[in-house]
Amino acid sequence: MEDFVTEWTARHGATRDRLLPLLHAMLEEAGYIDDALVPAIARALNLSRADVHGVITFYHDFRRTAPGRHVVKLCRAESCQARGGAAIEAAAAKRLGVAMGEVRADGQVALEPVYCLGLCAIGPNALVDGRPVGRIDAAVLERIALEVAA
Amino acid sequence: MSRVFVSRDMASVALGADDVARAFAAAGCQVVRTGSRGLFNIEPLVEVETEEGRIGFGPVGPADVAAVLDGSHANRLGRIEDLPFFAGQQRFTFARCGIIDPVDLNDYAAHGGWLGLEKARALAPQQVVDAVKASGLRGRGGAGFPTGIKWQTVLDAPAGDKFIVCNADEGDSGTFADRMLMEGDPYCLIEGMAIAAHAVGAGHGYIYIRSEYPFCVATMRAAIEASAHLVAPFVLEVREGAGAYVCGEETALLDSIEGKRGQVRAKPPLPALQGLFGRPTVINNVLSLAAVPFILSEGAEAYAAVGFGRSRGTMPVQLAGNVRHGGLYEIGFGITLGELVNEIGGGTASGRPVRAVQVGGPLGAYFPPSMFHLPFDYEAFAQAGGLIGHAGITVFDDSVDMAHMARFAMEFCAAESCGKCTPCRIGSTRGVEIMDRIIAERDITAPVRPEPVEGRARASTSSARTEGGYLGKALYSRAPDRIDVSIEAQTNLLRDLADTMKYGSLCALGGFTPYPVLSALDHFPEDFGASAPVKEAAE
CATH class of the missing domain: 3.40.50.11540 (NADH-ubiquinone oxidoreductase 51kDa subunit)
Known part of the structure; x- marks a missing residue:
């Protein structure tokens, strides 16, 4: 991944404002940003390690540990709550066998909170491995569970 | 070869529009992927180009191709722009949305x-x-x-x-x-x-x-x-x-x-x-x-030429949450909240009575139906102790617990605070604590929810205190016997805290979080364990 950082900055620039695009690219490549890479990022963009660490830890997206093989991002915001989101959240945690905000011990699936996907008239909603799913009820939840079991 | 239009909007796709589009393409149709028209209870929507214009069918699934193409499908809607939801709109900004191919x-x-x-x-x-x-x-x-x-x-x-x-x-x-x-x-x-x-x-x-x-x-x-x-x-x-x-x-x-x-x-x-x-x-x-x-x-x-008072032009209002006809409704300012929720939105999707609407997102106030006469206008909403925000209206039915929604507002602020100013960073966490105490006391003294309450006074407070993790430690670190946990004392503390956050925060996140909290408290006091409505001035 260190080579990835140097190659990316060579191609896209190494000014400070490239930090977020670089972190997004690393997320895309590896699924998470390893703390061990902070010195390489800091070197490439001529920033302090503390500065880079500060940015990575500020943003919810920049996870620092490996994600599950499948990721279910379930909306917890008001509009989904108004449509029974809390019950679906509890049912999803039970069916998938993982608590909200955790990766299941076998690494197969992670259940992550998300605060609004902008699909507020068709909730409860989720992003399943990046694919939007609306109007989640028991049947849809079962389909999601079978999908992420594969 | 028929030309059909299917939305590629994220909400339409979440309801299966991609499968529908694939089915029509497989049947030999020319499929144009558009944006969404903006009414989600008819999605996935397919529009078929005919001599009378674009005829809509929705909701439809991938198995409905033949019935749609021969016009016999039960969910035939006619021309979309003639539906009441669309006929009443003034689409200035969204004139093309749902009609054109977005990137053509x-x-x-x-x-x-x-x-x-x-x-x-x-x-x-x-x-x-x-x-x-x-x-x-x-x-x-x-x-x-x-x-x-x-x-x-x-x-x-x-x-x-x-x-x-x-x-x-x-x-x-x-x-x-x-x-x-x-x-x-x-x-x-x-x-x-x-x-x-x-x-x-x-x-x-x-x-x-x-x-x-x-x-x-x-x-x-x-x-x-x-x-x-x-x-x-x-x-x-x-x-x-x-x-x-x-x-x-x-x-x-x-x-x-x-x-x-x-x-x-x-x-x-x-x-x-x-x-x-x-x-x-x-x-x-x-x-x-x-x-x-x-x-x-x-x-x-x-x-x-369109608008109300100092609010000129149109506002794309978004009807969301537990609402029957959810979607985007662009209209000149001045339409009332009640018209939007009951007439255009058609009430709740669950069929139960509307209890509250939140206008303007997580930082917006909760309003009861008794305030549905409010005209959609920046000044009118500000005067009523709320805000238009980005014009999202989230509808809740009578199953909502407003104390939980007030707690959620504080919890959300705590999770999303940037940490730069103290009222927002610390105040939101203290706010969650206060709401937990109020909810615990309420459930002991006057259980409004049917859940059985085990044990005697403060049992649920102490069980909450044993929650693990850093949040639990931060929330329940103080000795409980030094805190007056009566609902009245905690409610006063909540108002005091809201005041500090409102006037002491650097931006709208900490500064506006009191809107949902105090509006819930003012308009729905019964959910906070108060027997009679407490109608005191916010400031």
Whole structure:
């Protein structure tokens, strides 16, 4: 991944404002940003390690540990709550066998909170491995569970 | 060969529009992927081109192809624009959304695209700014600041690098207008930004889109690439957020583009004078910028002719949550909340009575049906102790527990606070604690929910106190015997805290979190364990 950082900055620039695009690219490549890479990022963009660490830890997206093989991002915001989101959240945690905000011990699936996907008239909603799913009820939840079991 | 139209909007896809589109393509149809029309209980929607116009069918599934094509399907809706939900709208900004292929330049031009930019380029920058001023357009992100005055400040700033930044970090629950516009008519936003660039002398523009909107990011990037030659020498770039709600605050957004933690800056200096990279910057919401092409092409008078009081033009209102006809309804200001929720929205989706609506996202107030006479207007809402915000209306039925919603508002603020100012960073956590005490006391003394309460006084407080994790420690670190946990004492403490947050926070996140909390307390005191409505002044 260190080579990835140097190659990316060579191609896209190494000014400070490239930090977020670089972190997004690393997320895309590896699924998470390893703390061990902070010195390489800091070197490439001529920033302090503390500065880079500060940015990575500020943003919810920049996870620092490996994600599950499948990721279910379930909306917890008001509009989904108004449509029974809390019950679906509890049912999803039970069916998938993982608590909200955790990766299941076998690494197969992670259940992550998300605060609004902008699909507020068709909730409860989720992003399943990046694919939007609306109007989640028991049947849809079962389909999601079978999908992420594969 | 039939020509059919199927939405590629993220909400339509979430309901299965991709499968429907594939089924029609497999049946030999020419499938055009459009944005969404904006009414979600008829999605997935298919429109078939006929001699009488585009005839809609919805909701439909992949198995319905034959019945749709021979016109016999039970969910035949006729012409979409004739449906009551659409016939009553005034679509200025969303005129093309759901009709055209979003990234087809010819389609955009054929539907009045680029006329505003052409007109603007024939005018001097000051004349363009004057037109925006005359339209009465106010910032659609929520604050309602006059757009023309912001532009004037940037135009008057010394020449040099200037920037146009579009705030597309639409994080408020219950809002999706920015997302729909960027997915359904991206050139409209690009045109608005190009007009702004001409008006203030900017050479570079950024669109900051939240990462929760992957479809927007893809559509805007494709549209920017395809239209680069039309807006040149103005250059546009998409920047993707990273899951921080506070980056919707304009100065936090600017810091985020600069590659920093998305922390709020103190104002002044105003972004209009020292914004992105310290340069004069126009930073506007998607809907503000997307309203500009209409203002230039149709004239400022045509825009200002619609509206109510000092709120001019139209507002794309978003009906969300537990509502039967959820979707996007663009209408002139002045329509009442009740008309929007009951008549246009058709009440709740669950069929139960409406108990509360939250207007303006997580920082907006909760209103009971007794306040449905309120006209949709910046000033009227401010006077009623709320805000229009980004015009999202989230409907709740009578199963909602308003104390839980007040707790959620504090919890959300604690999770999303940027940490720069104390009232927001610490106050929100203290607010969660207070709400937990109120809910615990309420459930002991007057259980409004059917859950059985085990043990005697404070049993549930102590069980909550044993919660693990850092949050549990932070929340319950104080000795309980030093705290007066009576509902009255805690309610007074909550009001005191809300006051500190409202007047002491640096930005709207901490400053407006008291709106949902106090409105819930004022309008639904019974959920907070009070027997009679406590009608005391907020300040």
